[in-house]
Amino acid sequence: MKVLIVKLSSLGDVVHTLPAVQDLLAAHPQAQVDWVVERGFAPLVTRSQGVHRAIPCELRKWRKAPLSRDTRHAWRAFRQDLHRDAYDAVIDLQGLTKSALVAHMALLAPGGKRYAMANRSEGSSYEAPTRWVADVAIPVEPASHAVQRGRAVCAAALGYVLQGPPRFGLGRADAAARDDTVVLIHGTSRDDKCWPEAHWLDLGRRLIAQGHSIGLPHGSDEERERSERMAAALGPRAEVWPRLSLDALTDRMARCAGAIGVDSGLSHIAVALDLPHVQIYNFDTAWRTGPLGAARQVSVYASPTPDVGPVWQAWQAVTIRG
Template structure:
């Protein structure tokens, strides 16, 4: 019987995505390990592929964000009791708090340890990341990390040092394109997803830039897909699609059309993204999913923080950078994003005929 390990990474979407490689790291070093994961309910569907593959045994959902709004409500108390029962159903050899916040420290403290089991956590704040002291107080072993470190590497190193193994050089997110999608019809127009939505307005890219870029891609025969996760994002998707489809109404075969996807749960949205030829997006959780899927991807930054959350430099040494980040203030130009897009994918034979943007 392998070691029983509990990972505590509750939110947000990008943070959960950056933690995915931890699962594959542990299984490579400790075959037979049984891994459970505590996560906010909203992000639990992202872990469905890991459940289906057996790489994660249990996903334990919580709704701490909602519960804190009405802590004394009868529904909250009932749901909290169920959560505690699920959390304490298994004694763990290692509980690893990857969040570094009071809320994750509470979850780690409530988890049940097996005889000789230990709780592990971060001993310090790293640059650009939130940190609260209770995570260190609750831990049996608090591990000091380099202050300047990528968010994904921080979690991977924390687990490697807690469990005593050497990190594989290339992260494996465990999100694979379903085999049924590998043979999709090549005659269909290839789709580029535009991830324009983000939780912060100052991370957004101007609407007119998306429209200009969409026109350039549609001129090469691509279809543009527009996901959304809120009413405001839906309105932006519809505005982009309307502008692009007015330009493209002469395409009776739908080549180059812009489509607004329905609002999807994360597991379905991940599958939709996996069918795309690439993704162009702002710094957001969906952009990080594109990286996890190993899609050609350009990530747009209005702040110089790509070193902490953006695509890593080519880890395999292949010489092809499939994902790139671009940064400028107040925001990168369309030409900069276009040039990055061309450089992050195997280029088709007709690339020499592609005209640069005006």
């Protein structure tokens, strides 16, 4: 059986989809699972256990210049790549017009079907073309965690029963390979998800006093400048990481003692790596995107933002459990 997953972006959404693939392969060990994803996130898909092929696309880039020669050439190459196989099941887990387009373009094997979500779930984007394209539209719970939603849709599409907690298939470094670094994930795509810099410094000093080193990743110039300010204030036990590729950054995080971060793609990777992790929320949305079911991973929410005390208490708790 050949299955195509369509989940293009964003980073957190891609991470939340990884357990659906592990479920699918547990139920159908001989299945070939391919995945269409934005090129920037393809390294994460490729390293997920059991994924046969990541098929990268650049829809975000192409729509900025849809008629340019470069876009036309890249689109043809993507189409050829997509058509290397015909699929018994094409499962659109994005629920948007762009993912419906990709699902429609994919080739079906004789008897193959396209599957998609029949309705929107709370807090998630959804566009009607996804169900127009589908041969089978699968109802989803209106209030469902992003991880569980993808797992449930794949299970319904391919006729198996979900078993156990989510598994992400990224693995984790052996204990001997891990160091004492706690990575502080302070960057996010939305300013209203950020945590005050003074809080990070307070937390960093507590961690250093506990014997940890501090890792400070960044993905933009603004985040780099914040990392540099924090490192200067925290001293030599704090290191500003170079701007790494997603694959290299995942490898580096896997060797850490744990992570504390805001609601962001990197925080979700920390969850997928099974690191002791505290995820900080300024909005009451952890129920649909936060850590799910692992004692070593928790979320802390308060409005307008959590204080350092509850975050520190949560960190103490997850490290004991971890």
